[in-house]
Amino acid sequence: MFKPRNFGPSENTPLLPLQPSNGGSSTNNYENPSDFEPLDASQSLTKKTRSYSKWSPMEEGVTLAWSDLTVHARTKIKGKLIYKRIINSVTGALKSGSLAAIMGASGAGKSTLMAALGYRQTGEMQVDGDIVINGRPIGSYMKHLSGYMPQEDLFVGSLTVLEHMNIMAHLKLDRLISSQEKSLKIKTILNQLGLRRCANTCIGARGHKGLSGGEKKRLAFATELLNDPPILFCDEPTTGLDSYSAQKIVSIMSRMSTNGKTILCTIHQPSSAIFGMFTQLILVADGRIAYMGRRATAIEFFEDLGYVCPSSYSPADFFIKTLSTTVGHENNSRMTVKKICDHYTVSDYAKEVDVVVQYEFHMGRAEQPRAFEMRQNFKSPFWLHTLYWLTYRAFKDSIRNPSVQTLRILQRMGIALIVGLSFYSTNFFTQKGIQAVQGAIFMFVCENTFNPMYSVLAEFPENIPLFVREFRSGLYHPATYYVSRILALLPGFLIEPLLFASIAYWIAGLRSTSYAFLMTTLITVLTTNVSCACGIMFSCAFESVPIAMAYLVPFDYLLMVTSGLFVKRGTIPVIIGWSRYLSWMMYSTESISIIQWQSIRNISCDIQDDDSLPCLSDGTSVLDQYAFSEDNLACDIWNMFFLLIGFHLLGYVFLWWKTKRA
Numbered sequence: 001m002f003k004p005r006n007f008g009p010s011e012n013t014p015l016l017p018l019q020p021s022n023g024g025s026s027t028n029n030y031e032n033p034s035d036f037e038p039l040d041a042s043q044s045l046t047k048k049t050r051s052y053s054k055w056s057p058m059e060e061g062v063t064l065a066w067s068d069l070t071v072h073a074r075t076k077i078k079g080k081l082i083y084k085r086i087i088n089s090v091t092g093a094l095k096s097g098s099l100a101a102i103m104g105a106s107g108a109g110k111s112t113l114m115a116a117l118g119y120r121q122t123g124e125m126q127v128d129g130d131i132v133i134n135g136r137p138i139g140s141y142m143k144h145l146s147g148y149m150p151q152e153d154l155f156v157g158s159l160t161v162l163e164h165m166n167i168m169a170h171l172k173l174d175r176l177i178s179s180q181e182k183s184l185k186i187k188t189i190l191n192q193l194g195l196r197r198c199a200n201t202c203i204g205a206r207g208h209k210g211l212s213g214g215e216k217k218r219l220a221f222a223t224e225l226l227n228d229p230p231i232l233f234c235d236e237p238t239t240g241l242d243s244y245s246a247q248k249i250v251s252i253m254s255r256m257s258t259n260g261k262t263i264l265c266t267i268h269q270p271s272s273a274i275f276g277m278f279t280q281l282i283l284v285a286d287g288r289i290a291y292m293g294r295r296a297t298a299i300e301f302f303e304d305l306g307y308v309c310p311s312s313y314s315p316a317d318f319f320i321k322t323l324s325t326t327v328g329h330e331n332n333s334r335m336t337v338k339k340i341c342d343h344y345t346v347s348d349y350a351k352e353v354d355v356v357v358q359y360e361f362h363m364g365r366a367e368q369p370r371a372f373e374m375r376q377n378f379k380s381p382f383w384l385h386t387l388y389w390l391t392y393r394a395f396k397d398s399i400r401n402p403s404v405q406t407l408r409i410l411q412r413m414g415i416a417l418i419v420g421l422s423f424y425s426t427n428f429f430t431q432k433g434i435q436a437v438q439g440a441i442f443m444f445v446c447e448n449t450f451n452p453m454y455s456v457l458a459e460f461p462e463n464i465p466l467f468v469r470e471f472r473s474g475l476y477h478p479a480t481y482y483v484s485r486i487l488a489l490l491p492g493f494l495i496e497p498l499l500f501a502s503i504a505y506w507i508a509g510l511r512s513t514s515y516a517f518l519m520t521t522l523i524t525v526l527t528t529n530v531s532c533a534c535g536i537m538f539s540c541a542f543e544s545v546p547i548a549m550a551y552l553v554p555f556d557y558l559l560m561v562t563s564g565l566f567v568k569r570g571t572i573p574v575i576i577g578w579s580r581y582l583s584w585m586m587y588s589t590e591s592i593s594i595i596q597w598q599s600i601r602n603i604s605c606d607i608q609d610d611d612s613l614p615c616l617s618d619g620t621s622v623l624d625q626y627a628f629s630e631d632n633l634a635c636d637i638w639n640m641f642f643l644l645i646g647f648h649l650l651g652y653v654f655l656w657w658k659t660k661r662a
C-alpha cells in the first residue's frame with residue numbers, strides 16, 4: 001500500500017529533498033528534518049542507501065524533475081511541415097506530497113507541458129530534454145506509475161457508475177486481485193469521492209441526462225485512483241464545475257497529497273479557497289516558466305518586480321491577468337511576460353528548483369544500475385480477460401442504445417415484410433416468375449449489404465477518442481479492442497439477417513426445400529457480415545462519418561454495377577473490371593441464384609402476354625442468361641469468406657495506424 005513519504009507535504013513543503021545521511025553534498029538550503037514527522041528506520045534511509053535494496057516509487061512516492069524541456073508541435077501550414085515551439089526550455093521539479101497548480105493564460109502551454117511530463121504527448125508533439133521520476137528517465141512505464149485525468153470526460157455513457165468502475169478495475173488491476181477485493185476497492189473510492197449515492201446512476205450520454213458535471217469529474221478522478229498511482233496529472237479538473245464541486249474535488253486531492261501522492265493540475269481561475277489548497281505553483285507564459293515555487297511566495301516574487309496584487313483581487317486572477325496578452329497592448333504584454341520569465345530564471349526560486357533538479361539527475365546517474373520497481377510482481381490481466389470485459393462493455397452499450405438494437409431489428413423486420421409482399425408467392429415456372437425471383441434475390445442482397453455497411457460507419461470514429469485514451473494508458477492492445485467491437489456487433493449481425501431471411505423468404509415464395517432455405521439464409525448472413533466488415537474498414541480508415549461516407553458511396557455504385565444483374569460478368573468495362581473481384585454482391589447474387597435455379601426444369605414458355613421476354617426453359621438457361629455458372633457456388637462462398645477476413649485485416653491495420661499517429 002501507499003505509505004506517506006518522509007517529508008510532510010504542507011503549504012511549506014520545500015522543493016528540496018532531505019539531506020543525504022551519508023554526507024552527500026551539503027547545502028544550507030536543506031530543511032531541518034526535525035520539522036517533519038519522525039521517521040522510522042526504513043524511511044530515514046536516503047535514496048542512495050535504499051538503492052542497495054529494491055526501491056519502489058509505488059510505496060515511497062515520487063519526485064518528478066525535468067530539465068531543459070522543449071516541446072514542438074509538428075504542424076502543416078500551406079502544405080509545408082513546420083515545427084511550432086510550444087514549451088521553451090523549461091526546468092522544474094515536484095516532490096512527493098506536492099499538490100501543484102499549473103496556471104497561465106489560455107494557450108500558454110499548460111496542457112502541453114503536463115502531457116509531456118506525464119508521458120502522454122500526442123503523436124505530433126516532439127519532446128526534447130530530460131524528464132525523470134526519482135532519477136529514472138520517464139518512459140512507457142509511466143502508464144502504470146501515473147494516473148492521467150484529461151480535460152475532457154470520456155465515458156461509455158450508457159453504463160452506470162458501478163459498472164464503469166467494475167469494468168475499469170478488471171482492465172487496470174493486477175489479475176491476482178480477487179473480485180471481492182476489487183469490489184471493496186471500488187466501494188472505498190466511491191465513498192471517498194462522494195459517489196456512493198449515484199453508484200447505480202447512468203453516467204449519461206447521447207442526450208440522456210446522467211451524472212452532473214461535477215460527478216463526472218469525480219468519476220474520472222475515481223477511475224485514475226483505482227490502481228493507486230503515486231503521481232497524478234489532472235488537466236483542468238475543476239473546469240465547468242460550480243465552486244462547491246470544484247472545492248470538493250481539490251480538497252480530495254489535497255488530502256491525497258498529504259498522504260504522499262504527487263499531484264499536478266492545470267487550473268483556470270480558481271477561487272481563493274481552491275487556490276489556497278495548492279502547495280506549489282507553476283506559472284506558465286508563452287511556453288516559459290514565469291514562476292515556480294511555493295504558492296505562498298509567488299506574491300512576493302511579483303511584488304519584487306513591481307507587480308503588486310490589489311487587495312480586491314484574488315492572487316490567482318492577478319497572476320493570470322499579469323501574464324495575459326491585453327488586446328491592443330500586445331507588445332507591452334509580451335515585454336511584461338519576457339521580463340517576468342527572465343527575472344524568474346535568475347531568481348532564488350529558480351535556483352532552489354535547480355538544486356532539486358541537479359540532485360535528482362545526479363542521484364539517477366550515480367546509482368546506476370539501480371533497481372526500479374514500480375509494481376513488484378504486477379501481473380497484467382490475461383488477454384482473454386481483457387477481451388471479455390471490453391466485449392461486455394461494448395455489448396452493454398449497444399443493447400442499451402435502442403437506436404442501435406431494438407429499432408434496427410424492428411426496421412429490418414418491416415423491410416423483410418415489404419420485400420416479401422412485393423414478390424408475394426413468386427412462380428418459378430413462368431417467364432415472369434424468373435424476373436420476380438431474380439428481383440427478390442437482388443433485394444435480399446441489397447438489403448443485407450447497404451444497411452449493415454452504413455450502420456457500422458460511426459462505430460469507430462465515435463469511439464476512437466476513448467479508445468486512444470485507454471490505449472495510451474496501457475489498458476489494452478488495439479487488436480483486443482478491435483476484436484471486442486466485432487464480437488459485440490456479432491449477435492446483431494447474426495440475428496438481423498436470420499430474421500430478415502426467415503420472413504422475406506417464405507412470403508416471397510422462394511424455393512421451398514430446406515436445403516435452399518438454409519443455404520440462402522447462410523449466404524444472407526455471410527453477405528451481412530462481409531458488408532459489416534467493409535463498413536468497419538471504412539470506419540477505421542477515416543476520421544469522421546461524413547468523410548467515410550464520401551468514399552463509400554462511389555464504392556457502392558461499383559458494387560451495384562458489378563452485382564451481375566445489370567452488366568454481365570464478361571462485359572464489364574476493363575476500367576472497372578477489377579472491382580468485380582471485390583464485389584461480394586456479385587458472389588452473393590450468383591450463389592443464391594444457383595441455389596434457387598439448380599435442377600429447375602420445365603419452365604413454361606407461354607410468353608404471349610409479353611413478347612419482350614425471352615423463353616428460358618430451365619434453371620441452367622436462367623443462370624446462363626446472367627452469365628452465372630453452377631460450378632461457382634463453392635468458389636463464391638469462399639470468396640466472400642476471404643473478403644470478410646481481408647476487410648477485417650485492413651480495418652485493423654487502419655486502426656493500428658491511427659493508434660500510431662495518436
Ligand SMILES: Nc1ncnc2c1ncn2[C@@H]1O[C@H](COP(=O)(O)OP(=O)(O)OP(=O)(O)O)[C@@H](O)[C@H]1O
Pocket residue numbers: 073074075084086104105106107108109110111112113124266
Ligand atoms: N498539435 C498542435 N499543433 C499546433 N499548435 C498546437 C498544437 N497543440 C497545441 N498547440 C498550440 O500550443 C499552444 C499551447 O496549447 P495548450 O493546449 O498547451 O495551451 P493551454 O495553456 O493548456 O491552453 P488552455 O488553457 O486554453 O487549455 C496553443 O497556442 C495551441 O494552439
